[in-house]
Each structure stands twice: as C-alpha cells, then as structure tokens.
Amino acid sequence: MTTREFNTRILKVKPESVVFQPGNDIPIISDKDTEDNLLLAAKELSRTSNPIGFPTETVYGLGASALNDESVRNIYKAKNRPADNPLIVHVASVNQLYRKVLGNERIPDIYQPLIEKFWPGPLTILLPVGSNTPISPLVTANQDTFAVRLPNHAIARALLALSDEPLAAPSANASTRPSPTLASHVEHDLQGKIPYIVDGGSCDVGLESTVVDGLSEPPVLLRPGGISLEEIKKYGGEPWRNTIVAKKVAGKEEPVKTPGMKYRHYSPSATVVLFSHCGDGKNAINQYLERNHVDQNTKIALLRSRFFTEAKNINPLIIVDKCLGTRGLEISHNLFAYLREVDELGVDMILVEGIEDTNEGLAIMNRLSKAAIVQVDGSNYL
Ligand code: TXA
Ligand code: MG
Numbered sequence: 013m014t015t016r017e018f019n020t021r022i023l024k025v026k027p028e029s030v031v032f033q034p035g036n037d038i039p040i041i042s043d044k045d046t047e048d049n050l051l052l053a054a055k056e057l058s059r060t061s062n063p064i065g066f067p068t069e070t071v072y073g074l075g076a077s078a079l080n081d082e083s084v085r086n087i088y089k090a091k092n093r094p095a096d097n098p099l100i101v102h103v104a105s106v107n108q109l110y111r112k113v114l115g116n117e118r119i120p121d122i123y124q125p126l127i128e129k130f131w132p133g134p135l136t137i138l139l140p141v142g143s144n145t146p147i148s149p150l151v152t153a154n155q156d157t158f159a160v161r162l163p164n165h166a167i168a169r170a171l172l173a174l175s176d177e178p179l180a181a182p183s184a185n186a187s188t189r190p191s192p193t194l195a196s197h198v199e200h201d202l203q204g205k206i207p208y209i210v211d212g213g214s215c216d217v218g219l220e221s222t223v224v225d226g227l228s229e230p231p232v233l234l235r236p237g238g239i240s241l242e243e244i245k246k247y248g249g250e251p252w253r254n255t256i257v258a259k260k261v262a263g264k265e266e267p268v269k270t271p272g273m274k275y276r277h278y279s280p281s282a283t284v285v286l287f288s289h290c291g292d293g294k295n296a297i298n299q300y301l302e303r304n305h306v307d308q309n310t311k312i313a314l315l316r317s318r319f320f321t322e323a324k325n326i327n328p329l330i331i332v333d334k335c336l337g338t339r340g341l342e343i344s345h346n347l348f349a350y351l352r353e354v355d356e357l358g359v360d361m362i363l364v365e366g367i368e369d370t371n372e373g374l375a376i377m378n379r380l381s382k383a384a385i386v387q388v389d390g391s392n393y394l
Contacts, residue, residue, distance in 0.1 A: 016205075023049035024046075037172075039166065039173065041170070065209035069216050072193065072198050073168070073183060074182055075179035077177040078099070078179060089205075091202070094187070095150070095153065098155055103160060108173070112176070113145070119137075125249045129247040138158070139160055166212075167212040184209075191348050193345075195210075195213075217344060218346065232257075236375035237375050240374065257374075277382040280352065282355050282359050285386045288390065290320075293320035293363075311359045334354065336364075340376065351383065
C-alpha cells in the first residue's frame with residue numbers, strides 16, 4: 013500500500029526573473045510569484061526536514077539539508093533509495109561551501125582549474141570528509157569522501173542561498189526510474205511523498221553531472237555526465253590528462269567506488285533494447301524481433317538518433333517513432349524525457365539507437381546501457 017503523507021503542491025517559478033549580481037549569493041527576483049514561491053520553498057528547507065523537488069541545469073533534484081540526519085533520511089525514504097548509495101551536496105557558492113561545510117579545511121589544489129572553468133555547472137568533485145564536518149554521515153553513506161557541486165541554475169542557486177542550507181540532492185526520481193527533466197516527471201514519481209515541487213520548466217542538460225575523484229592517483233571519472241571526459245582532460249591541467257574511467261558496472265565482489273553503479277537504473281517499465289553499430293537499423297531490428305519470437309501483439313517504440321531509418325521502413329510492430337536528435341547535446345537533453353514519454357504510451361518494448369561513446373556519447377551510452385536489458389552490437393556480426 014502506498015501512503016500519501018503530503019498533498020504535493022507545484023510551485024511555479026520563472027528562472028529568467030532571478031538574477032545574481034557578481035559576488036552576491038542572494039538574488040534579485042523581479043517576479044512576485046517567483047519570489048513568494050522561492051521564499052516558501054526555502055523556508056520549508058530551513059525549518060522542516062521535508063525534502064522538496066527543484067530544477068537544476070542537469071535534472072530535477074530532491075533536496076533537503078545535508079547537515080541534518082532526519083532531512084537526509086527523508087530523502088532516501090521518499091525515493092526508496094538504498095542507504096549505501098551516497099548523495100551529492102549542492103552549494104550556492106564556494107563561499108557557502110567554506111562557511112557552512114569546510115571550515116578551515118582547504119579544497120585540494122588539483123580541483124582549482126576545474127572549479128574555475130566549470131563551476132557553476134554540471135561537475136561534481138569528491139572532497140575528503142574533515143574530522144569536524146557538519147555533514148550528516150547519512151549523506152556520505154559512511155565513506156571518507158563527500159561529493160559536492162555548484163549548480164548552474166538560477167532557481168537551484170536561489171533556494172540554496174535563501175535557505176542558506178547546503179542541500180543533499182539526488183535526482184528526484186523514484187529509485188530505478190529515469191531521472192526527471194520536467195516537474196511533471198517528479199510529480200509522477202513522488203506525488204504524495206513530498207510537500208512541494210518547484211517547477212522551473214525543462215532542464216537544459218538532461219543528464220546528471222559528471223562525478224570526478226581527484227583524490228585518487230591518477231584521477232578517476234566516476235560517472236560521465238554534463239561535462240565530457242575530453243573537456244576534463246583539456247581544462248583540468250597536467251594530472252587530469254591521465255584521468256581513468258571507472259568501470260561501468262561493478263561485480264558483486266568488487267569494492268564499489270561509486271556505489272550507484274551496482275544498482276538497476278534509469279529503467280522505464282517497458283523493456284529497453286539498445287542497438288550499437290547497426291547501420292540504418294533495419295536488418296538488426298528485424299533479426300532481433302524474429303530471433304526473440306516477438307509476436308504481433310507486442311507494442312514497440314523506436315528512439316532513433318543519427319543513422320536509423322524511420323520506423324515505417326523497418327517494421328509495422330513499431331507504433332511510436334521519435335528522433336532523439338543528431339547532436340550529442342540534443343540527445344542528452346531528450347533522452348530521459350523521451351524514455352518516460354514513450355513508456356507512458358504503454359509500449360512493451362523500446363528500441364534505442366546508440367551512438368559512439370566519445371564526447372557527450374560517453375554519458376549517453378552509460379545511461380542507456382544501464383537502462384537496457386539487452387544490447388545488440390552490430391559490430392559483433394561483421
Ligand atoms: O546532476 C546531478 O548530479 C543531479 C542533480 C540533482 O544535481 N544529482 C544526482 O544525484 O544525479 P544522484 O544521487 O542521483 O547521483 C549521485 C552519484 C551517485 O552515482 C553516487 O554514487 C555518487 O554520485 N556519489 C555521491 N557521493 C559519492 C562519494 N562520496 N564517492 C563516490 N561517489 C559518490
Ligand atoms: Mg539518480
């Protein structure tokens with residue numbers, strides 16, 4: 013039985029009405045409703061332990077104070093997230109990070125070029141947990157590091173500054189579901205479980221932040237995301253040129269550096285099949301459907317990208333045909349939203365055209381290979 017603890021309210025805000033002056037965390041807000049709604053949400057964050065949904069430039073987050081055990085416990089509960097998968101701490105500014113979290117600890121030098129280039133933005137860094145840290149141990153799942161980022165979204169930054177709380181915020185989806193890029197996605201997954209969803213429209217990036225560990229030697233890309241590996245190597249300075257990519261899926265016995273890697277993820281209800289190197293898709297898809305005895309009652313959706321031909325040229329069982337886009341940024345932006353959209357049409361199977369895993373493709377293929385139950389690689393048939 014599902015319990016409805018809250019009558020979830022959607023708080024509409026206009027991101028373009030929120031402006032930050034250089035050097036000042038507190039924004040100037042020109043739209044009255046936006047100001048009222050942000051103050052209401054910020055008050056909820058600073059005075060209660062209830063998590064709320066809010067937009068960032070990557071995906072919607074489910075935020076609550078990172079400094080309070082009860083608040084963090086409520087995040088895990090609302091999402092139904094396993095307690096050993098740690099959360100990212102979000103801050104309004106480097107100043108707030110020092111003032112509220114780090115105290116006398118310093119950010120290690122290795123991160124300086126990346127922070128200068130990519131903050132605010134979709135880059136998450138690992139920092140050592142100091143001995144006097146005020147961060148709840150539930151945020152870090154008792155690891156000796158914590159993850160932190162400074163989001164590049166006016167609404168996220170305003171909430172962080174107005175509440176003056178560093179917020180622990182995982183993506184605001186129910187655990188195992190695709191991350192939300194619209195307020196309606198959050199509502200679908202978490203309605204009744206949280207008091208407010210701040211609706212600031214669609215998220216630009218569409219995939220989560222890149223998580224890097226500069227405390228290891230060589231540095232490790234733990235999760236590909238909104239900033240590409242190529243950009244990290246280019247702008248990070250000497251040590252980052254040797255960055256290694258963490259293994260995608262951790263085996264049972266392996267120590268898991270990014271614990272999020274061992275769980276089922278990003279999954280719609282329909283079966284996702286991922287095709288790579290399959291030309292225009294026609295032969296590969298028809299062979300797959302035949303070999304798996306997919307019958308006439310099966311409803312199939314196709315998400316194409318660069319090379320697949322339209323569904324009508326492939327197979328009549330495909331009743332939904334959408335193009336994710338051809339450029340990496342476009343595909344990232346659309347991926348989770350389209351997976352949810354076609355899933356809600358009630359299809360049984362979603363066939364997705366993969367892309368090369370360079371630049372934005374690394375993060376896109378990382379998410380798709382976790383969402384997919386089966387992967388068909390055309391280069392195996394050559
Ligand atoms: O773009 C994003 O990062 C979004 C928005 C809301 O900011 N947040 C997000 O959070 O994607 P979440 O919880 O869905 O993913 C956090 C990832 C997980 O893979 C987790 O294992 C990893 O960051 N992580 C967090 N703390 C860590 C730590 N101390 N060491 C290693 N990995 C960590
Ligand atoms: Mg997530």
